[in-house]
Amino acid sequence: MMMGSSFPEEVLEHVFSFIERDKDRNAISTVCQSWYEIERWSRRRVFVGNCYAVSPLILIKRFPDVRCLELKGKPHFADFNLVPEGWGAYVSPWIAAASTAYPWLEEIRLKRMVISDDSLELISKSFKNFKVLVLSSCEGFSTEGLAAIAANCRNLRELDLRESEVEDLNQSSGHWLSHFPDNYTSLVSLNIACLNSEVSFTALERLVGRCPNLRTLRLNRAVPLDRLAILLRRAPQLVELGTGEASDLRPDVFSNLSGAFSGCKELKSLSGFWDVAPGYLPVVYPICPRLTSLNLSYAATIQSSDLIKLVSQCHNLQKLWVLDYIEDLGLEALSASCKDLRELRVFPSEPFGVEPNVLLTEQGLVSVSEGCPKLHSVLYFCRQMSNDALRTIARNRPNMTRFRLCIIEPRTPDYLNHQSLDVGFGAIVEHCKDLRRLSLSGLLTDRVFEYIGTYGKKLEMLSVAFAGDSDLGLHHVLSGCENLRKLEIRDCPFGDKALLANAAKLETMRSLWMSSCSVSFGACKLLGQKMPRLNVEVIDERGPPGSRPESCPVEKLYIYRTISGQRFDMPGFVWTKDENSALGLS
Amino acid sequence: RRGTKMGIKSEQHSSASSIDSSSDPSAAAASSSSTDLRLGLSISSSYYNDLFPTPTTKTRVQPLSWPPIRSILRSAHLDKALDHKQASLFIKIYMEGIPIGRKLNLFAQDGYDSLIATIAHMFPTTILCPGADRVHSDKYHVLTYEDKEGDWMMVGDVPWEMFLNNVKRLKITRADRC
Numbered sequence: 198m199m200m201g202s203s204f205p206e207e208v209l210e211h212v213f214s215f216i217e218r219d220k221d222r223n224a225i226s227t228v229c230q231s232w233y234e235i236e237r238w239s240r241r242r243v244f245v246g247n248c249y250a251v252s253p254l255i256l257i258k259r260f261p262d263v264r265c266l267e268l269k270g271k272p273h274f275a276d277f278n279l280v281p282e283g284w285g286a287y288v289s290p291w292i293a294a295a296s297t298a299y300p301w302l303e304e305i306r307l308k309r310m311v312i313s314d315d316s317l318e319l320i321s322k323s324f325k326n327f328k329v330l331v332l333s334s335c336e337g338f339s340t341e342g343l344a345a346i347a348a349n350c351r352n353l354r355e356l357d358l359r360e361s362e363v364e365d366l367n368q369s370s371g372h373w374l375s376h377f378p379d380n381y382t383s384l385v386s387l388n389i390a391c392l393n394s395e396v397s398f399t400a401l402e403r404l405v406g407r408c409p410n411l412r413t414l415r416l417n418r419a420v421p422l423d424r425l426a427i428l429l430r431r432a433p434q435l436v437e438l439g440t441g442e443a444s445d446l447r448p449d450v451f452s453n454l455s456g457a458f459s460g461c462k463e464l465k466s467l468s469g470f471w472d473v474a475p476g477y478l479p480v481v482y483p484i485c486p487r488l489t490s491l492n493l494s495y496a497a498t499i500q501s502s503d504l505i506k507l508v509s510q511c512h513n514l515q516k517l518w519v520l521d522y523i524e525d526l527g528l529e530a531l532s533a534s535c536k537d538l539r540e541l542r543v544f545p546s547e548p549f550g551v552e553p554n555v556l557l558t559e560q561g562l563v564s565v566s567e568g569c570p571k572l573h574s575v576l577y578f579c580r581q582m583s584n585d586a587l588r589t590i591a592r593n594r595p596n597m598t599r600f601r602l603c604i605i606e607p608r609t610p611d612y613l614n615h616q617s618l619d620v621g622f623g624a625i626v627e628h629c630k631d632l633r634r635l636s637l638s639g640l641l642t643d644r645v646f647e648y649i650g651t652y653g654k655k656l657e658m659l660s661v662a663f664a665g666d667s668d669l670g671l672h673h674v675l676s677g678c679e680n681l682r683k684l685e686i687r688d689c690p691f692g693d694k695a696l697l698a699n700a701a702k703l704e705t706m707r708s709l710w711m712s713s714c715s716v717s718f719g720a721c722k723l724l725g726q727k728m729p730r731l732n733v734e735v736i737d738e739r740g741p742p743g744s745r746p747e748s749c750p751v752e753k754l755y756i757y758r759t760i761s762g763q764r765f766d767m768p769g770f771v772w773t774k775d776e777n778s779a780l781g782l783s
Numbered sequence: 784r785r786g787t788k789m790g791i792k793s794e795q796h797s798s799a800s801s802i803d804s805s806s807d808p809s810a811a812a813a814s815s816s817s818t819d820l821r822l823g824l825s826i827s828s829s830y831y832n833d834l835f836p837t838p839t840t841k842t843r844v845q846p847l848s849w850p851p852i853r854s855i856l857r858s859a860h861l862d863k864a865l866d867h868k869q870a871s872l873f874i875k876i877y878m879e880g881i882p883i884g885r886k887l888n889l890f891a892q893d894g895y896d897s898l899i900a901t902i903a904h905m906f907p908t909t910i911l912c913p914g915a916d917r918v919h920s921d922k923y924h925v926l927t928y929e930d931k932e933g934d935w936m937m938v939g940d941v942p943w944e945m946f947l948n949n950v951k952r953l954k955i956t957r958a959d960r961c
Contacts, residue, residue, distance in 0.1 A: 277848040277849075277853070337883055338883070360853065545852065578850065688846065
């Protein structure tokens, strides 16, 4: 307390203003009461990793003057339709509370949440200095809500709808853009790539033309190439561009576009390319040497040879997202040409096909791991893998921080020796000492979890599917991985024992998801009763768990730590320790 | 245009006055041949049986929601004909008056009966069977779907398999408006 009174508050506040990371701010707030007070009044940026871990009221009480709010809702597996609709993650209570408590709020970033048009309108009218709206994988709103944002947010800089589901209401389709007033000129970033229907091109062109600070423009599919050329000429200062559809190869469009692209000297990031006719690719060749980011995951029409020609010119590429049409040969070219590559994602062109349709194997990934010294983030879909390859990758890239491998067929063994891939993944966790995120696939026994528990000391997020033999597997992970925050498991033979034995661990994590495993309702009830700071949600669409024996495994289980108790918006298929609490009484 | 097409189709199949696709012989044949493909897909069995199908069959279905790719990415490839190797087919269903649609997995339904039952849980209304007398009331709704050509049709007028191949989205509209 002596230390706190020797500096005037203003000085401390000034010092604290240099401290931005949540972890550091949390740390300084524990020094003493006066530091706690000064810190909480000066915290401007808050990140809530699970919207149900804390309530708006608690947040506002502690941090009275927040300017940037980031919230995450549904668990990651919601991306793959594993979370039934109506589960929750409604943002409206947060917006309602913020509308009165934080009049100076500038930024809202949401991920996997449900946001209504009403909430969007409330945002647009409550925050006079509102600047940034990022809706990542969100849903529940329409172009009406966007119209309100456009009309009322005079200081808007960023509108990013990345991968959200937006209802296009016929009456206002495309016209929501015209709600930006004529004197509105502050747009810096616009991402509407996820919109299904057309936007009003005139409104778009005028908007782009009058916003001199526009850096990022991600268009939706419906903007044809000839229109793109017009936009590029209006905004040659663009740094990030997402094209629309480009299927019709026409020479006049080609030359027009070429000219337009040649004027864009700042362009560093490209995406879009829906159904692009390969004949158009040369228009971007002049841009390639400057490109640091390339997203071709929608370019289902570009085959290996064209991809090779393209990436071979991108000597400064740091991030590549591409379909497996690139094949092993293309990845070899990538590893030769793109020495600055940091992140690679290879998506399956035919995820549901049984036979491989492309010549993409483990070899492609091995090549890139050899040739790209800065590669640290990988997402790779393939159909065969070997322990040898994994060991090689691990030895080549001890700097790996995110490694997600998806061998498309569940429980696929090492194709060379037909053994499990335990030792291969074991090599990954052993050599990559900074590994923070890992997704497993292929044939795996409890052994791989022993390796993970032993070596995965920095691991924060683990995704597991169709793996393991017994509870021992889960126990290894829960007892060994000290920094584990998120664990998501599907179709594994993990049951009650490991869960109950590691109940305390669950309070140190953000969340645990288990679906199609062997956890009984009885164990869930017990866990919920014993751990008041955990919400144990059984997601089961078969009806009341009480109608089945308590030993019966639950369909899905979502456990998360919380300081705000049971939530009040649970739908009928979510069951907690109070069996009756989900009967639509809320 | 919408009214005419709907009228013609429902008259042709007025003999199928219930929405049970098995009353239509061609539907029964089609649905029984596809039952094998969808055996692993009904919600009750998929969670407790071994999901891993035998490795030899070429027509084997992947487990639900596998491989883990986002549906938005999947839509980049949806121009191909409906691929029954997918374990799920999510479409949007809208209720008249509510702008935000809901998602529904059609492959999780066995046929029209099951579809109506599922929808009844999702929306607070009574769906009239096609062919039943039109009721002039706002309490009753009928189920329509948009097909590949963008036309709106009455649900139940074609065999289930054909419906799955053609449906793009569903809409619940007031019975007295049709």
